[in-house]
Amino acid sequence: MSEKPHFHRVILKLSGESFCRERESGISMTEVSEISEEIKSVHETGTQVAIVCGGGNILRGKQFSEVSAAIHASTAHYMGMLATVINALALQDALENIGVPTRVQSAIRMEGVAEPFIRRRCLRHLEKGRVVILAAGTGSPFVTTDTAAALRARELGADILMKATKVDGVYSEDPEKNEHAVRYSEITFQNVLSQNLQVMDAQAIHHCMEHNIPILVFNFGQSGNILRAVQGKKIGTIVEK
Numbered sequence: 001m002s003e004k005p006h007f008h009r010v011i012l013k014l015s016g017e018s019f020c021r022e023r024e025s026g027i028s029m030t031e032v033s034e035i036s037e038e039i040k041s042v043h044e045t046g047t048q049v050a051i052v053c054g055g056g057n058i059l060r061g062k063q064f065s066e067v068s069a070a071i072h073a074s075t076a077h078y079m080g081m082l083a084t085v086i087n088a089l090a091l092q093d094a095l096e097n098i099g100v101p102t103r104v105q106s107a108i109r110m111e112g113v114a115e116p117f118i119r120r121r122c123l124r125h126l127e128k129g130r131v132v133i134l135a136a137g138t139g140s141p142f143v144t145t146d147t148a149a150a151l152r153a154r155e156l157g158a159d160i161l162m163k164a165t166k167v168d169g170v171y172s173e174d175p176e177k178n179e180h181a182v183r184y185s186e187i188t189f190q191n192v193l194s195q196n197l198q199v200m201d202a203q204a205i206h207h208c209m210e211h212n213i214p215i216l217v218f219n220f221g222q223s224g225n226i227l228r229a230v231q232g233k234k235i236g237t238i239v240e241k
């Protein structure tokens with residue numbers, strides 16, 4: 001075991017973009033393997049980790065239904081949830097390949113490939129030192145995996161929701177569009193909402209605010225960052241009360 005962990009239990013939200021190469025879509029096992037190495041280093045600290053997988057590298061329900069008149073919006077969202085299962089299976093094999101014990105639990109029943117999400121069973125896996133990969137979001141359409149991550153954080157009693165993104169925190173404006181955008185090292189939920197900052201979807205923010213679950217937004221692309229985040233090192237932006 002390395003340094004004593006700062007957090008006992010964390011929810012790590014991996015957006016779909018962490019499963020593919022930059023500006024590409026689909027799955028790159030090179031990227032998935034890299035992120036798995038990071039997760040392994042976190043697992044070795046003894047921190048319990050449950051990962052909520054996004055699916056935007058394959059399909060986002062809202063976008064897909066907007067460009068495809070023939071599809072019902074809810075069908076498109078279910079397709080998005082299935083995309084998260086594809087990512088979860090890729091992540092599972094990448095982790096197991098390097099000796100990290102895992103379980104995939106899906107919010108949509110899929111007995112052939114994953115256990116159903118059952119809170120108490122999930123907690124048991126975490127206590128036994130397994131990384132639990134949570135797939136299919138909430139199982140219901142019209143929300144995103146950000147909301148799923150916030151709900152699971154509450155259900156599983158996580159100390160923090162860690163959102164791994166391609167930017168290194170929360171900015172006053174989109175840093176890709178405005179080079180003068182300022183990064184916050186900490187910010188309140190209220191300010192995120194009133195300034196309409198793009199941290200997570202509003203439902204997820206409201207949920208975390210109501211139940212006092214801090215959110216850490218940080219860059220997954222920088223090697224060692226997931227471990228730093230779990231060790232409580234000052235990276236990214238912390239969103240709190």
Ligand code: UDP
Nearest residue numbers: 016054055056060061077080081137138145
């Ligand atoms: N989704 C859904 N219900 C959920 C979670 C996700 O309908 O509880 C669908 C939704 O269409 C979403 C897609 O799954 O766009 C993929 O998830 P998300 O967009 O959150 O992935 P990310 O942006 O993190 O890659």
